Amino acid sequence: MSTLRGRVAGLPEWDRCAVMGVVNVTPDSFSDGGQWFDGELAVKHGLDLVNAGADLVDVGGESTRPGALRVDEAEELRRVVPVVRELAAAGAVVSVDTMRAAVAEQAIAAGAVLVNDVSGGSADPAMVPAVAAAGVPFVVMHWRGQSIDMNHRAHYTDVVAEVVAELRASVDRAVAGGIALERIVVDPGLGFAKTADHDLALLAGLAELRRELARPLLVAASRKRFLGRVLAGDQGAPPPARERDAATAAVSAIAAREGAWAVRVHEVGASADGVRVARAVEGAAAGSVQPAGSVRPAGSVPPVGSAGVV
Numbered sequence: 450m451s452t453l454r455g456r457v458a459g460l461p462e463w464d465r466c467a468v469m470g471v472v473n474v475t476p477d478s479f480s481d482g483g484q485w486f487d488g489e490l491a492v493k494h495g496l497d498l499v500n501a502g503a504d505l506v507d508v509g510g511e512s513t514r515p516g517a518l519r520v521d522e523a524e525e526l527r528r529v530v531p532v533v534r535e536l537a538a539a540g541a542v543v544s545v546d547t548m549r550a551a552v553a554e555q556a557i558a559a560g561a562v563l564v565n566d567v568s569g570g571s572a573d574p575a576m577v578p579a580v581a582a583a584g585v586p587f588v589v590m591h592w593r594g595q596s597i598d599m600n601h602r603a604h605y606t607d608v609v610a611e612v613v614a615e616l617r618a619s620v621d622r623a624v625a626g627g628i629a630l631e632r633i634v635v636d637p638g639l640g641f642a643k644t645a646d647h648d649l650a651l652l653a654g655l656a657e658l659r660r661e662l663a664r665p666l667l668v669a670a671s672r673k674r675f676l677g678r679v680l681a682g683d684q685g686a687p688p689p690a691r692e693r694d695a696a697t698a699a700v701s702a703i704a705a706r707e708g709a710w711a712v713r714v715h716e717v718g719a720s721a722d723g724v725r726v727a728r729a730v731e732g733a734a735a736g737s738v739q740p741a742g743s744v745r746p747a748g749s750v751p752p753v754g755s756a757g758v759v
């Protein structure tokens with residue numbers, strides 16, 4: 450299994466695709482803007498995600514939706530650090546979603562064990578040295594610039610090949626800056642300087658991304674625009690972000706089956722089921738039907754082969 454998904458040094462190893470639940474402590478994220486802006490509500494939400502089956506929770510204080518303006522560092526710290534501290538103290542595996550080294554450093558001091566940087570270390574020159582010094586894992590996402598105007602950069606001849614090449618360059622920069630390769634996760638950055646067709650091509654190319662980059666892969670499709678377009682078809686208005694969770698869970702199952710290391714989602718339960726089904730199918734394909742992984746607290750899928758399964 451490790452060969453399929455890869456292992457990330459410094460993190461627990463799950464026997465299937467992991468599920469990362471999203472905690473946006475922001476007033477304006479496209480997907481859940483304002484819902485968890487209050488720190489206490491954000492902590493409660495993070496714990497709810499863990500109870501629903503999240504293996505990790507990703508805490509962010511800055512929206513990266515297309516057109517978003519940056520928040521200042523003091524405000525991002527104010528939003529993120531107390532939430533990270535409480536979730537880590539409660540036993541959650543916490544990652545911090547930030548482009549700022551200072552936020553990463555303080556989140557790590559508060560208990561975060563993974564830094565998820567949508568800019569892959571490009572937005573803040575102090576990020577790679579900070580993560581290297583802390584010795585924590587690092588998510589390198591494919592990124593072509595800040596959200597304010599990223600849609601203008603959605604031009605590719607061969608999106609999979611170009612994302613591979615650009616991600617490889619970011620990984621090389623991170624390694625040259627002192628981050629151990631075994632601690633690096635890569636992410637194609639669905640929706641970041643990409644059209645819906647680009648996102649779908651990248652999902653179709655997950656096996657190639659995994660093979661070419663030879664690093665664990667994080668897939669973050671949750672509630673994104675391309676799903677709205679898929680659901681609406683050629684005509685009609687896309688459903689709002691919060692009505693894209695079933696489609697998100699479908700992507701989670703596909704990504705898990707393609708060997709993704711983790712999926713990043715807002716609604717955890719259905720994706721937690723999806724990755725377990727993928728795991729069971731994987732076991733069957735390998736010729737041995739195996740239980741579907743570690744215990745899931747709520748709405749569990751019974752182990753394959755247990756009584757009562759039709």
Ligand code: PMM
Pocket residue numbers: 471473478479480481509513514546565566567588590636638639667669670671713
């Ligand atoms: N997308 C968002 C935020 N953080 N992190 C990673 N690694 N990959 C992503 O695609 C990604 C991300 C977009 O906003 P959201 O928090 O509402 O999903």
